[in-house]
Amino acid sequence: MLSAGGEMKVEMVQRAANVLCDVPDDAHEEIITLIGAVATDRTTRASDLSAAFGDWCWLLYTRHGDVIEVLDVGCAR
Numbered sequence: 001m002l003s004a005g006g007e008m009k010v011e012m013v014q015r016a017a018n019v020l021c022d023v024p025d026d027a028h029e030e031i032i033t034l035i036g037a038v039a040t041d042r043t044t045r046a047s048d049l050s051a052a053f054g055d056w057c058w059l060l061y062t063r064h065g066d067v068i069e070v071l072d073v074g075c076a077r
Contacts, residue, residue, distance in 0.1 A: 008039045012070040016059070019073050023057075027075040030057045039068050 012020070020031055034052045038061060049071075051060050060072040 009067045010035055010039055010070060011067055013072075016070050016073045019075075023073075023075045027057050030054045031059060031073050031075070034059050035068070035070060 020028060023031065031054070034054050034057060038050075038052050038059070049060060049062055051058060057073065057075045059070055059074075061068055061070045063069075
């Protein structure tokens with residue numbers, strides 16, 4: 001579990017963590033940036049499946065109170 005800026009916690013399912021480890025460095029940075037943006041978004045409180053998209057990468061996540069659960073990440077490169 002990662003802590004992202006104070007109280008928000010980020011959990012990543014193993015499959016997403018495996019993908020994150022296998023993407024190129026620039027895609028890795030983009031995915032981490034997306035996770036950081038989602039974790040610092042204090043206005044969105046929906047617990048439904050959500051997605052965030054960067055220039056080349058994306059992530060699927062849910063929010064459970066103060067926990068962001070990253071379910072999947074990907075890269076178009």
